[in-house]
Structures are given as C-alpha cells and as structure tokens.
Amino acid sequence: MRAAVFDSGVGGLTVVKSLIKSSIFSEIIYYGDTARVPYGNKDENTVIRYSLEVLEFFNNFDVDLMIVACNSASAFALEELRRKAKFNVYGVIEPGVLAVENISIDYDENILIIGTNATIKSNLYQEMLKKRGYSNITAIPTPLLVPLVEEGIRDEKILNPVFEHYFKGLPKPKAVIMGCTHFPLLKEELERYFADAILIHSGDAIVEYLKREKVAKNNNKKTELRLFASENVHRLKEVAHNWLST
Numbered sequence: 185m186r187a188a189v190f191d192s193g194v195g196g197l198t199v200v201k202s203l204i205k206s207s208i209f210s211e212i213i214y215y216g217d218t219a220r221v222p223y224g225n226k227d228e229n230t231v232i233r234y235s236l237e238v239l240e241f242f243n244n245f246d247v248d249l250m251i252v253a254c255n256s257a258s259a260f261a262l263e264e265l266r267r268k269a270k271f272n273v274y275g276v277i278e279p280g281v282l283a284v285e286n287i288s289i290d291y292d293e294n295i296l297i298i299g300t301n302a303t304i305k306s307n308l309y310q311e312m313l314k315k316r317g318y319s320n321i322t323a324i325p326t327p328l329l330v331p332l333v334e335e336g337i338r339d340e341k342i343l344n345p346v347f348e349h350y351f352k353g354l355p356k357p358k359a360v361i362m363g364c365t366h367f368p369l370l371k372e373e374l375e376r377y378f379a380d381a382i383l384i385h386s387g388d389a390i391v392e393y394l395k396r397e398k399v400a401k402n403n404n405k406k407t408e409l410r411l412f413a414s415e416n417v418h419r420l421k422e423v424a425h426n427w428l429s430t
C-alpha cells in the first residue's frame with residue numbers, strides 16, 4: 185500500500201517514523217509545506233486553503249490513502265480534505281482519543297492535551313474526549329515548544345522553565361496527549377516532568393488506528409520513503425536523516 189503523508193513542515197516525520205516501524209506501507213510519499221510552516225498560528229480558512237493545495241500535489245501520485253500527520257491541519261481541514269480527495273483521508277485526532285481509551289484509565293482521571301493554538305482552539309480533542317465520558321480535561325496551547333524542537337534544544341535548563349510557564353499549578357495528569365507533530369521529540373523530557381503520566385504519540389496512535397480499522401496490516405516489508413517540500417527539500421532530507429535514524 186502507498187500512503188501520502190502531509191504535514192506543515194518537517195514535524196510529520198515523527199509520524200513517518202511510527203509508520204515505517206510498523207511496516208504497513210510499501211511506500212510513503214511525504215509532503216512538508218515548509219515554505220508556509222507554521223500552520224498552528226494560522227486561522228482556520230488559511231489552514232484549509234493550504235491543505236487543499238497540498239491535496240492537489242498528491243493528485244499527481246497513485247496513492248491508496250492520505251494521512252494528515254499535522255495536528256493543526258487535522259483539526260481544521262480534515263472534513264474539507266475528505267470532501268475533495270479521491271482517496272480516504274485520515275487525521276491524527278480521533279486516533280489520539282482512541283489511544284487514550286486503549287490505556288484504560290478511569291473516566292475522572294486528569295487528561296492534559298498540548299498542541300498548537302490551532303489544535304487547541306478547534307476544541308476537537310476536548311469534544312471527542314468528553315463524548316467518550318472523560319470529565320477532567322485540560323487543554324493548553326504550547327506553541328513555544330515547536331521552535332525549541334526545531335532548534336534541537338533538549339537542555340532541561342531551558343525546557344523546564346518553559347514547562348513551568350505552561351504547566352505550573354495544573355492538576356497532575358494521568359495521560360498527556362502530545363497533540364503536535366514535534367512533541368514526541370520531547371517525550372523523555374515530558375515524561376520526566378509529568379512523572380507517572382502516560383504520553384500519547386500521534387504516530388503510534390495512527391498506526392494502531394489503521395490496524396484496528398483494518399485499513400492496513402503489517403506486510404513485513406521495507407517502506408520506501410520519498411520526500412517532497414514546498415521549499416528547501418534538502419533540510420527536510422537532513423532532518424529525516426537525523427530523526428529517523430535514532
């Protein structure tokens with residue numbers, strides 16, 4: 185099976201990493217809209233417009249389905265993409281919510297959602313979790329974590345004050361949804377900060393979802409990855425080399 189994977193930039197490679205590890209696709213065609221990143225600070229109409237333009241790019245390829253790795257685009261543009269696409273389109277938000285159900289925590293446990301302004305503003309994670317019966321949900325936009333990841337900053341002397349800025353005084357979460365492509369790169373740091381919390385990773389969540397829905401199954405073959413970007417594809421390839429090799 186061939187999958188189109190779309191992200192606003194390089195961040196979606198964290199989702200690609202899970203997809204490659206799962207061996208469910210023979211080929212992944214990745215498009216990062218690096219010329220227009222970030223989507224997370226843009227308004228809904230802009231994110232929809234950009235996403236539909238990316239869909240046109242994928243129309244040049246014979247793909248079986250499309251995965252919107254970007255949480256911000258999943259939050260704002262999924263419906264429009266589904267309306268216009270000639271293949272099935274999957275976002276990462278519903279899989280993230282199902283991943284919370286999979287860890288079987290009580291419905292009154294604290295759940296924290298972190299993401300871009302767009303993702304948190306869309307209210308989608310919050311509404312889907314509430315519908316499933318979860319009652320203690322906190323959602324915080326943490327856009328500053330995106331450039332920190334892009335700069336490769338993992339130093340806790342820098343990260344911890346930022347975590348404190350966003351999370352100080354919050355109820356201790358049992359689950360944290362990393363509702364942004366970049367945040368899995370801070371997984372260890374977030375795990376240390378939120379000791380005992382279970383972190384939800386969009387990439388692992390979409391793999392579980394695709395298997396559960398029987399959309400794709402493990403074919404035990406190597407996944408061929410083709411990378412495209414709206415600018416500076418060299419940087420995308422460099423980031424892919426660094427992130428996917430660890």
Ligand code: DGL
Nearest residue numbers: 192222223224255256365
């Ligand atoms: N890919 C985006 C997301 O997952 C983060 C970067 C951006 O703001 O575009 O929401």
